[in-house]
Amino acid sequence: xxxxxxxxxxxxxxxxxxxxxxxxxxxxxxxxxxxxxxxxxxxxxxxxxxxxxxxxxxxxxxxxxxxxxxxxxxxxxxxxxxxxxxxxxxxxxxxxxxxxxxxxxxxxxxxxxxxxxxxxxxxxxxxxxxxxxxxxxxxxxxxxxxxxxxxxxxxxxxxxxxxxxxxxxxxxxxxxxxxxxxxxxxxxxxxxxxxxxxxxxxxxxxxxxxxxxxxxxxxxxxxxxxxxxxxxxxxxxxxxxxxxxxxxxxxxxxxxxxxxxxxxxxxxxxxxxxxxxxxxxxxxxxxxxxxxxxxxxxxxxxxxxxxxxxxxxxxxxxxxxxxxxxxxxxxxxxxxxxxxxxxxxxxxxxxxxxxxxxxxxxxxxxxxxxxxxx
Numbered sequence: 381x382x383x384x385x386x387x388x389x390x391x392x393x394x395x396x397x398x399x400x401x402x403x404x405x406x407x408x409x410x411x412x413x414x415x416x417x418x419x420x421x422x423x424x425x426x427x428x429x430x431x432x433x434x435x436x437x438x439x440x441x442x443x444x445x446x447x448x449x450x451x452x453x454x455x456x457x458x459x460x461x462x463x464x465x466x467x468x469x470x471x472x473x474x475x476x477x478x479x480x481x482x483x484x485x486x487x488x489x490x491x492x493x494x495x496x497x498x499x500x501x502x503x504x505x506x507x508x509x510x511x512x513x514x515x516x517x518x519x520x521x522x523x524x525x526x527x528x529x530x531x532x533x534x535x536x537x538x539x540x541x542x543x544x545x546x547x548x549x550x551x552x553x554x555x556x557x558x559x560x561x562x563x564x565x566x567x568x569x570x571x572x573x574x575x576x577x578x579x580x581x582x583x584x585x586x587x588x589x590x591x592x593x594x595x596x597x598x599x600x601x602x603x604x605x606x607x608x609x610x611x612x613x614x615x616x617x618x619x620x621x622x623x624x625x626x627x628x629x630x631x632x633x634x635x636x637x638x639x640x641x642x643x644x645x646x647x648x649x650x651x652x653x654x655x656x657x658x659x660x661x662x663x664x665x666x667x668x669x670x671x672x673x674x675x676x677x678x679x680x681x682x683x684x685x686x687x688x689x690x691x692x693x694x695x696x697x698x699x700x701x702x703x704x705x706x707x708x709x710x711x712x713x714x715x716x717x718x719x720x721x722x723x724x725x726x727x728x729x730x731x732x733x734x735x736x737x738x739x740x741x742x743x744x745x746x747x748x749x750x751x752x753x754x
Contacts, residue, residue: 395683398651399691405644406695406726409637411702413718416633420712423629424620430502432468432592434601435619439610443622445472445589450611452567452586456607458593464604466594468502471495471570471587472557476540479531486559488540489529491522492557495570498629501594503564509533509550515571521550523561528708544573558624559711590619637722641729649733652684656737677738681731688730692723 421428435456441448458467471494478488497502498512506521513519522531531537537546546565555562567588575581593613598604601613614622621627696719706712 384750394655395687398648398655399694401647402688402691403694403698403727404732405647406692406723407698407702409640409644409722409726410699410714410719412633412637412640413722414699414703414712414714415710416630417718418713419629419633420560420626421713422556422559424625425554425625425682426492426504427557427616427620427623428618429504430592432466432502432594432616434593434595434598434604434613435616436588436591436593436604436608436611436613437619439605439612441612443612443614443618445470445622446624446742448589449584449587450590451584452588454608454611455591457656458591458604461604461607463598464593464595466501468497468500468592469495469567469590470500470592471567471574471589471677473570473643474558475542475563475573477537477546477563478540479535479537481538489526489531490560491526492560492562493570493573494557494562494564495567495574495588495673497567500592502592504552504555506550507553510550511550512564513549513564514566515551516547517566517590518545518547520546520550520563520565520569521552522563523555523665524551524553525556525561527551539573542573542576543598544569562697574577592616612618626718631704632734644726645729645733648684648688648730649736652680652734652737656680680737681734684730684734685727688727692726696723702716 391416435443436450436454437443437445438448438450452469455467455469458464473493473495474490475493476488476490480487496512498514505520507524509521510519512521520537531548533548533550535548537548538544539546546563546569552562552564555564567586571581571587575587581587593604601615604613694724699714699719703712705713
């Protein structure tokens, strides 16, 4: 450690440049991870927020809400199943709403229209206004981001391409579905919109799209499928992955992160390899006067560790500062667990890349390095 600190102090410019590279790499990794997590959150925040372990779909729906039609009457059968604590029906549609009948697209907002029961166990907390109620069938609670679009409690929303009217009664926070702000309504009201066309519900009594199960002790979801006819039970994670475009978005971001990390490993390894080669004669002198390979190797690893930790910490600071100036609508969500995970990954990669330099040191012959072999 002593040798590492001495050299860092002596060759300041060289190691400042190296630290700068690590900062930029860490900064890029954290920004990409924040954007990826933000997109994932925007796509399926409502599903992620639901405190449930399983989702029940129509058997032939392929774990996709839009392809599933079930009868709400199945709820009683599901509640009777062993290890199932709570059951709640769910339906989702995409609609456009506005406060006037204007045909101007800018006067309308695309939203996710989600049908639930007011007393459903997963109904999000209302942060302002009133909760959903059976007494006000047209009442809806909306995601608070719609405040920016000018939608306030008491407003009447007109549904595009429909004569349906909705009344805003409250706000919820952090609820998005398919990248759209969520609007929660009672199932009956959602059903009136989703299955307005004759026959669109396949003559299903009180049609819904799925049921969420609160069943932490249910180990084998296939037991539900055997007990209840024509259904498929999957984990909530599978349901989230079944959201349109969810896996593709995450896959793209993860591939970019993977390439970034692999490239960073090569950059750090090459940089330290070049520095090591420049100091071949110095290492030869040290070996000639008795310094062991282990002593020199530890100094190299210590240098990499110090520079990496400093660079990663500064990269984290830059990331949070960047997050403060990003546009309000940009999906950026950087969780502490992500920061810690990627920081550890970057540190490990940096330390592993130092092995290339350490191996080169081991091969150095003192006499050759000093130019004394004839």
